[in-house]
Amino acid sequence: MKRARIFLPMIGVFLLLYSCKKNESKIDTPAITSYQTAEVAYMGDSIPLAITANGQFPLSSIKVSFYRDNAKISETLIPVKEEGTYDTKLLVPFVQGIEDGAAEIQLMVKNKNFNYSIVTVPVQITRPKFPYLTLKTAYGDYRMEPVAGEPYKYAVTQAFPSTKLNALIEAPAYGDNGNRFYFGGKTIVANATSQDSIPFQVVGAPGTTYTVSFDTRSFEGKPFLKPSFGNVEFPAFEANAAVIEHDFTQNQSIVIDGFTDIATWWIDPSFLDKNSDGSYKFRAASGKYRVKADQNLKYFKIEPMNGNALADFNTATKTGGVYINGGIGDQGGSAPAERLGVPSMTSNPTLWNAEKNIAMAPLGNGIYQIKLVAGSTLFLSNVSGSTAGISFYQNSRSMSNPFSLVLTQTLYGSPGSPSSSAGSARFELKAATASSIGQIIATGSNRSLGNGRTYVFTLDTKVSPASLVIDIE
Numbered sequence: 001m002k003r004a005r006i007f008l009p010m011i012g013v014f015l016l017l018y019s020c021k022k023n024e025s026k027i028d029t030p031a032i033t034s035y036q037t038a039e040v041a042y043m044g045d046s047i048p049l050a051i052t053a054n055g056q057f058p059l060s061s062i063k064v065s066f067y068r069d070n071a072k073i074s075e076t077l078i079p080v081k082e083e084g085t086y087d088t089k090l091l092v093p094f095v096q097g098i099e100d101g102a103a104e105i106q107l108m109v110k111n112k113n114f115n116y117s118i119v120t121v122p123v124q125i126t127r128p129k130f131p132y133l134t135l136k137t138a139y140g141d142y143r144m145e146p147v148a149g150e151p152y153k154y155a156v157t158q159a160f161p162s163t164k165l166n167a168l169i170e171a172p173a174y175g176d177n178g179n180r181f182y183f184g185g186k187t188i189v190a191n192a193t194s195q196d197s198i199p200f201q202v203v204g205a206p207g208t209t210y211t212v213s214f215d216t217r218s219f220e221g222k223p224f225l226k227p228s229f230g231n232v233e234f235p236a237f238e239a240n241a242a243v244i245e246h247d248f249t250q251n252q253s254i255v256i257d258g259f260t261d262i263a264t265w266w267i268d269p270s271f272l273d274k275n276s277d278g279s280y281k282f283r284a285a286s287g288k289y290r291v292k293a294d295q296n297l298k299y300f301k302i303e304p305m306n307g308n309a310l311a312d313f314n315t316a317t318k319t320g321g322v323y324i325n326g327g328i329g330d331q332g333g334s335a336p337a338e339r340l341g342v343p344s345m346t347s348n349p350t351l352w353n354a355e356k357n358i359a360m361a362p363l364g365n366g367i368y369q370i371k372l373v374a375g376s377t378l379f380l381s382n383v384s385g386s387t388a389g390i391s392f393y394q395n396s397r398s399m400s401n402p403f404s405l406v407l408t409q410t411l412y413g414s415p416g417s418p419s420s421s422a423g424s425a426r427f428e429l430k431a432a433t434a435s436s437i438g439q440i441i442a443t444g445s446n447r448s449l450g451n452g453r454t455y456v457f458t459l460d461t462k463v464s465p466a467s468l469v470i471d472i473e
Contacts, residue, residue, distance in 0.1 A: 230256075249286045312396055323392070383445075
């Protein structure tokens with residue numbers, strides 16, 4: 001019995017080893033035994049491909065990859081179960097910029113045991129020269145003809161119904177294996193199916209004659225508006241906003257271009273004076289500024305910079321940034337809480353939120369200025385028991401470092417009268433509130449500032465406390 005107990009485990013080990021050896025015999029490397037495909041193709045083609053693969057172990061897939069200059073451009077996966085011949089079509093991508101030349105098709109067959117083999121197939125790729133393109137718009141289709149001397153450029157000139165022309169560009173099937181496909185999108189790409197349109201646009205009246213062009217090699221199209229501020233182009237807009245950071249010179253002429261609706265934008269009078277020719281004069285001291293174009297609020301937010309960061313106030317040199325914030329003053333009253341903000345107090349109120357600090361324009365020599373319009377960017381203060389409060393800060397995104405103030409000049413009497421001999425004050429220096437942290441300049445309760453009047457706040461930081469003068473423009 002003892003011998004039997006020893007012998008039975010030995011039989012088990014032998015059977016296990018035999019089973020493993022038998023399974024090992026099923027593991028092999030699959031192979032691609034033959035293939036047929038085109039040796040020459042145009043970009044945009046769907047070239048036929050026949051692949052014959054075999055293997056004793058069950059197959060799992062054949063992967064077809066397209067390579068150009070050692071970079072994988074596209075890939076197709078063919079699910080398979082057993083050896084045999086499989087037919088497919090491989091789309092040759094229409095790629096921006098690259099020249100005609102050699103490419104590679106990589107065929108990989110894999111079995112369910114994850115063994116594989118690879119065959120590389122050379123192919124010559126050529127960019128097609130279409131006889132025409134079609135500009136597809138909501139107003140109809142327009143034929144784009146080849147431009148003489150520029151082999152990949154096409155154009156059409158028309159008095160289009162609109163100066164904003166959202167369009168797709170359709171390329172016809174080219175050659176025996178070609179496909180009809182489209183160029184489209186804000187960042188133009190080629191695609192086999194319809195996609196987002198290209199936002200062609202010019203500045204002009206409806207019915208203006210202009211030319212739409214497109215190059216099928218560079219993917220460059222015209223005309224596009226290039227939004228710019230002072231000849232500095234904004235990068236691509238994200239979430240309807242774009243930012244530039246650049247050096248500007250005091251009194252520099254600023255041309256704002258590329259915005260067809262610029263007439264509806266709010267232009268900050270603290271930083272920009274309008275010239276007779278439609279340009280603007282940069283009022284602030286020479287230096288680096290951040291300019292944010294906000295297409296939602298339709299205004300340019302201008303802030304001074306120190307290197308790559310927003311500038312805080314430098315107490316030693318009396319330079320850098322000075323910022324205001326505000327909201328409800330010393331009297332809440334029945335008026336809405338939106339009492340200060342740009343481009344308007346209703347669309348973008350500051351509400352004593354440090355993230356909404358508004359930059360004053362640094363004029364040089366320690367002088368800072370901001371212009372506020374009653375009834376637009378500043379509360380009118382015509383509601384009994386309701387006032388607006390404004391405080392002045394030394395940090396771009398903080399209210400923890402307020403200026404101590406002396407109100408050197410204010411306004412009395414009827415709106416716009418600087419006389420101090422009659423009426424009650426339109427603005428008063430008051431103690432800090434829980435919201436303001438620092439002292440506030442409070443509007444007079446139930447004393448209208450006069451709707452549409454521009455009030456100029458000039459801060460002299462060379463003295464301590466800082467001197468504030470309020471004038472009317």
